[in-house]
Amino acid sequence: MAQRPIVRISREPARLNRIKGQRARFPKAISWGEQAKRHDAKFDEIEDGVARILNGADLSTSPDEVTPDRALVFEIIGPLSNVAKFVAAARRAGFEWLGEDFDDDSNDEEEEEEADEPSPDSGQSMLYVTMPTIRGLQKVLSLWKQYSTNQAKPGADDGEWWPLFGYLSDVRTWSAKDRVDPTLSRYVDRMMRKFPDRPIRLELDLWFRSDPSLRAAAREYVVGLMSLVGGTVLDFVTIPEILYQAALVELPNEQALRLGSFQGPLSTADRIMRVRPQSLYSSEAEDAAFSVLDHHEPQSAPDTRHPVVALLDGYPVENHSLLRNRLRVSEVDVHAVDVPVSRRRHGTAMASLIVHGDLGDDTVPIDRILQVVPILGAPQNLAEECTPQDRLPLGLVYRAVMTLVEGSNGVEPVAENVVVINHSICDREAPFGQRATYWAKLLDHLSHRFRLLFIVSAGNNSEPFAVDAYADCNALETADPVQRQIALLDALNRSRGSRIMLSPAETLNGLTVGAVHGDSSAGTPAGLVDPFDTISGVTNLASSVGLGLNRAVKPDFVELGGRQLIRSEDDSSFVSAWAIEHPDVGQLTAAPGVGVSQNLVRRSTGTSNAAALTTRTATRLVDVLENLFAESNERWLEAKTRAVVLKALLAHGCTWGGAGDILYQLYAGGALRKKEAISSVLGFGRPDHSRIFTALGSRVTLLADDIISPDSLHEYRIPIPRAMVNNREVRRVVVTLAWSSPIDPITRRYRGVRLEVVDGDGKRDFWKGVKRTLSPDGRAARRGTLQHLVFEGKNLVRPGSLGDIFLGVQAMAEMTPFAAAEVPYGLAVTLEMGQPVRTDLFTDVEARVRAKRVDITQRVPTRVRT
Incomplete structure (x- = not known):
């Protein structure tokens, strides 16, 4: 039987998470007195709007007023210690949580050899969007008065509002400028030149409401809106799993043109989150x-x-x-x-x-x-x-x-x-x-x-x-x-x-x-x-x-x-x-x-x-x-x-190769900037799939897979082939970790669970016999659901170094709701010599993995596939 190119291994017992990420440096909260000076007038306007609503004012002629169907935006300049707690507090106050947006590099860790310039994405502004009820508006006004007059901090149910007030930079209603996509005007102009006699087709993304009856009413709302402007609803789709509700509409040209200057009923339609060009794929x-x-x-x-x-x-x-x-x-x-x-x-x-x-x-x-x-x-x-x-x-x-x-x-x-x-x-x-x-x-x-x-x-x-x-x-x-x-x-x-x-x-x-x-x-x-x-x-x-x-x-x-x-x-x-x-x-x-x-x-x-x-x-x-x-x-x-x-396995053979060398020499800037630019073009490189399909004596690939939960560490010990020791032959170690993460569709953090591949010290120095090759910046490589590391070296490694390469897969929840999530992952590791060797790496590693199975049978069974 032909030799297979892959050995399957299993992990050792799980341990607790070892590595801690460096947190981003945020500004200090602003004092209550300074915040009162900055924002009292804005809250006064909201209070006046509430009073007019309660007095029966006709707000259809005053679209700038805060109404129960209008999204309210809190812009803040720093972190909330626990977003999930604030969401809960907001909901208790009568707000419906609609979304969150922010710039944050708190998951990034500087790698020593690459810290030659600051990260290009170090902003810390955050945006929280809610849909208030009248009771909710009254509640937040009451809390603001307590905060802005330095009264005692409220109980546990409302305490999460104080950090928000301390970092608040603005509070406003969702406006036409938020609602109308910035590319819409160019799109309308292009469509009118291409099809001058046709109405314009646009998509309306609606605020997704947790109440099914409100979602059901949203369609009638859009139909009524189209009746007002002489348009037509072509399609309407709701996908609750991703909090998506949208309509495809056909709009008269004159109404579409008005959107470019933030005018017309669509630009002020409170239940619509965004008006944007029609999503369309067309072949050349x-x-x-x-x-x-x-x-x-x-x-x-x-x-x-x-x-x-x-x-x-x-x-x-x-x-x-x-x-x-x-x-x-x-x-x-x-x-x-x-x-x-x-x-x-x-x-x-x-x-x-x-x-x-x-x-x-x-x-x-x-x-x-x-x-x-x-x-x-x-x-x-x-x-x-x-x-x-x-x-x-x-x-x-x-x-x-x-x-x-x-x-x-x-x-x-x-x-x-x-x-x-x-x-x-x-x-x-x-x-x-x-x-x-x-x-x-x-x-x-x-x-x-x-x-x-x-x-x-x-x-x-x-x-x-x-x-x-x-x-x-x-x-x-x-x-x-x-x-x-x-x-x-x-x-x-x-x-x-x-x-x-x-x-x-x-x-x-x-x-x-x-x-x-x-x-x-x-x-x-x-x-x-x-x-x-x-x-x-x-x-x-x-x-x-x-x-x-x-x-x-x-x-x-x-x-x-x-x-x-x-x-x-x-x-x-x-x-x-x-x-x-x-x-x-x-x-x-x-x-x-x-x-x-x-x-x-x-x-x-x-x-x-x-x-x-x-x-x-x-x-x-x-x-x-x-x-x-x-x-x-x-x-x-x-x-x-x-x-x-x-x-x-699809990504496991990737390298930048000659293209990476060319672009690294061509692009300007420091190492981080160069690597980021190359990554945006080549990703992790072009894969050589023959490394997976073809068995060679100078190469062995090990494959592991499992389910992991946050705050745990799965350990793997990869035997170092004897042929890699006591010589100056080029040796290569390739590590690829891939996983699937649950998502939070309303926050820019988005990824629910982050996985890392680490050594025994929580770093990425797996073996002194190799070092990282030219490849994507380590921070960017840890922001998705695929990590791919290529190490090479030819330094002399003494026989005393023969043993195992420790590889740990650790999981961290990015957000509290995913603290108990189960995440599947696959880990591929290839050990390779640059030249043919007399000792078969595959046979050597396979035999030692099998031997290890006997040693740890009482703890975690090791499955070996050859």
Whole structure:
């Protein structure tokens, strides 16, 4: 039997959390006297408003007054010692808690070798939003009077108001400027130029109310509002699990234009939290112009196993010779009649990449059936595929996933064994803006609840960017290729602010994938310029950049996404350039034909392709994990850790490689700033999946998985191979920890539980025989749900150092409600020698892990899988 590349290990007994994070330094609270001077007038205005309400005043003509349906905002400049206690106190006072926002780096710990400059995100402002009742307003006014006149601190029920008053910088009502999205005006102008005769479609995010009767009344409220402005409600979706309630509406142009100046009934509609552009994904219209080629594939026999991978995308050509007997399509919102076969481009391409990879690479197809739920249509009035224009995308995704794994309306789930979901679509109107979008919240909730792994594309950006290194286009096109590559990488870095990844790429629990410049095509079409080589591993021109939530590493990693060529034009003082696709360049995939022709292929590029190739690798890893778990009479599909183990292995082979070296030399600033910039482009790097699929005597990978709760530490001891000691050979240790966290959808802290991988002293110095390589800044790497560390070294290690590498996985609750949460994690560790060795590392480590099982049988059984 062929040697397997992975050994499965178990942890030693749990211990209490050892490591303590450094808390952020906040300003001191302001004295009661100074606060009274600053804010008495504001509370007086609120009190006057309450009096007018009680006296029966008609507030419809005074929209600035505080009313029971209006959100009240407390802005503070420091921390509350216990947010959960304040929430409880606010609710006792008659307030409904609606949300919280803040800037906080209190989870960050400086790493000694990287503390060369301050963290770029050290703000401490916080925002708390509530929906008061009249009784609640009266209560807070009474408490403010006690505080501002230095009366005795109230009892336990109300004591949490005193810290808020001490840090208060402003109290105000939620206004039109809060409510109207800052991008709305540009969106309205663009839609009116594109479709001058059509009404404007917008989304209304409503304040989510805990009372079901208030949520039920919200729809009637929106219907009445649309009747007032001559609009129409197209769709209305409520998803209580993520506190989401929204409407898709159609608005007359004149009403949409008024929103740009914060005017009109929508701008002052108290029950609406935000008015923003319609969430919509659309494929590139240029796809229609691509040439196609014949490709003949022998018909395959259907696979009898249940699908474990699903594709949420366009409707594929099921009868294509490359896809016949390989897909199972389940219709929910989008039906075959909605998408002519000749326009089924995106879903067909993604299915082809998952099943076959880049056809130009001549790889072996995946045998497993691919489950597909189409969520893209092809409207006759548009040239591209898109999410249905009269539906909210979140509703489409929610219904699709529930149909897959839980069923709906009394119908059994259509693919309850699905674990991996390819999500190569995004919101083209919503670049990530520091706060989690509802779309990302939905993916994070579903992934944690149903043990799913969403593989998400970072999004593409083909907007022009300035290249001021060249005087004109001719200079750019005739430049030395190496110098041109450096100039373009520098220009892309300086334009990062306009190339932000598209939501839901900020997903916390999912894997987000960017696109590397490379594919199976060769040469460059005459008259065009290939901007980059395919050796260095840099991303293509349109691949969007991060970072993610709370400046976490995003994208998680990058994968091949096709070569994109460059087009430019002369501007007044610089060259303007952008990415283009060409029929002769890109990754080769199945393509829809016309009539009976169902054997055509075409080339395409983008982060969608990169995500699909990652999903293909995940499908292959499923077979590895199923066999590995089966050796211990376990079923991987039933494991609570199934998704996070897969997530850890997908990222385990990542390194920045040559691309990281190039960008580190190119980017300005200190080490932290350079690493952050590189992380926003490459994430943890590009994975070398052969390290997982291929067994070598000079390498051994160990895999652990478990469930952990906050304030506990799981210990693992990894035997140091004898071959790594008493020599100066290059040795490498790679550690990848992946987990799934519950979320709090109304706070910017968002992540419920943080995990860390630590050594015996609570640090990250696992073994003196190796040290950290060039990789993401340690603080950013600890802000998501994936940590990936690569260590290398060749210092002489004496035989006395032979023993174990201690690895601890510890959990910490980010917020009190998650103190008892159960969090699944996967831990992958690879020990590797740079050169072949006479002693087989795999055999050595496997034998010593087995021996350890005997030593600790009385404490924690150790499972070993070889």
